[in-house]
Amino acid sequence: MLRVTGLVAGLVAAALVVTSATVAHAVPADPGVVVGSPLTDPALGVEGASQVLVFTYRTAGADGLSTAQVLVPEGTAPDGGWPIVAWAHGTVGMADTDAPTRSGVVYDLYRTLFSDWLGRGFMIVATDYAGLGTPGVHPYLNADVAARNVVDSVRAARELVPGTSERWVAAGQSQGGHAALATALRAESLAPELDYRGTFASGAPTNLDRLVGLAGPDFPDLRLDGLTLYMAYIASGLRESRPDLDVNGYLTPAGRELVDAADTTPLAEFKPMANRMPVSDLFGRPLAGTPLPQAVTEYLGVPATGFEQPLMLVQGLADQTVPPALSLWFAADLTLAGEQFALRLPSGGHTEGLGQSVSEAGAFLERVLR
Structure with a gap:
């Protein structure tokens, strides 16, 4: 891993690019969980999960609703409850049928990640994002809405699953890496009652x-x-x-x-x-x-300041979706702003780079959540 602290000035002058279960959709009268029901659908099940729940919750964007799933680890919750990893998925489409709570876990890599995190005793809350599986247009890459979707999914899941810790992190890949970064900049103001510990973002389309x-x-x-x-x-x-x-x-x-x-x-x-x-x-x-x-x-930009909790970035060097130049540019901006972060540059592509970083991601989450 490359740990970047005060070094990467002058890196990049290139602007390349990027980049179910059936759930009732009644509009809730109050914030929080609307529907929660245990699922046995193997498309949603992940090794190491004792329970998988799908629920609808109130949030920002579209018609004010999103669906999400929560995966509970096996065994007994530790003192203080299960720490939470709020997962933000990569691009799966914009149609309601593309929502992960309907289509299942999209990539085997995600199953690997989830199993690793569950095995470490972390509860996973995975939002679909507003308008993806719920009424209204999905506001793709809207930074403010995505952050609220992630934060509100954690609040809702804690209502649904007793004995859950206040400690949580945001983690995401691609579109979800962008959502995780957007969440990092808003988590403490949106949910001051919770204990936000850090951010993991892979293949995030910054700049x-x-x-x-x-x-x-x-x-x-x-x-x-x-x-x-x-x-x-x-x-x-x-x-x-x-x-x-x-x-x-x-x-x-x-x-x-x-x-x-x-x-x-x-x-x-x-x-x-x-x-x-x-x-x-x-x-x-x-x-x-x-x-x-x-x-x-204003819609999707991610500023390079304001990251008050630990931050880990992953960028595959062979990525043809979000080219490394964009992430290195962001890393340079972070460095010039005096931000502290860890940057890992595996050799693989957009998803392969994340696959090469599973153990490092798990170790990072262990450090910040314990």
Whole structure:
């Protein structure tokens, strides 16, 4: 592991890129758990979990509801209760059927992570995010909403599972790495009654707002995995969150059609649609010099200051979805801001890098949660 403290100034001058169980959906009268029911669906079960619960809870974004699952370790809770890992998943799509509480654990790697954390005695709370599996448009990469979804899932899970610790961390991959970082900057103000201990983020699309701001009809083909898909998802979320911006006015007719389909088309169908369209065909005019770049920064930007608890970042050096340049740029910004953090640079790709860091992630969580 590379521990970065005061060193990485002047690193990067490249702006490359990024980047169920059936649950009732009644609108709750009060914050907290709406529905909680034990599940036996093997698609949701993970080795080392004594119980898997799916619940709906009140939060920010979409129509004010999200679904989540909680995985309880085997055995007896320690003194003080089970410490909590709030997991934020990577991109699985925007359609309700793509929600992990409906589709199951997406990657075997996630099962490996969850089993490792359960074996260490950590309870896992995994949000679907608002609008993904619940009514309304999923505000993809909306930093404020994602943080609230994560924080509120922890609050709700603690109502559902007695004997749970106040100690918790946020952990995430890709879209979820972004959510974990956004959570770190808001956790103590949103949930001062809890004891926030740290953040683990892998493959997080930091500095993405600077890249999106360069989009337009002359945007070059960067040959990065899923770039048009992510741009369309961001446009869909931003359009829903900021109707005053007239996002449609920046899109081509074909781009508007793609963005219209984003929230209702399952990922398996939407991905080939997006892959057929270069980013240059998505936008009818450049975003530079318009209100859009600043709005995108306000929507999804992650500042490099304010990380008061331990922070560990993982970035695969062969990542073709979130290129290392973006994460190194963020690391340089963190260093220049005087932030303390750990940076691990495994050789693998977007998910493979996380797979090469399972033991390091577990050790980090042990240090901050005990």
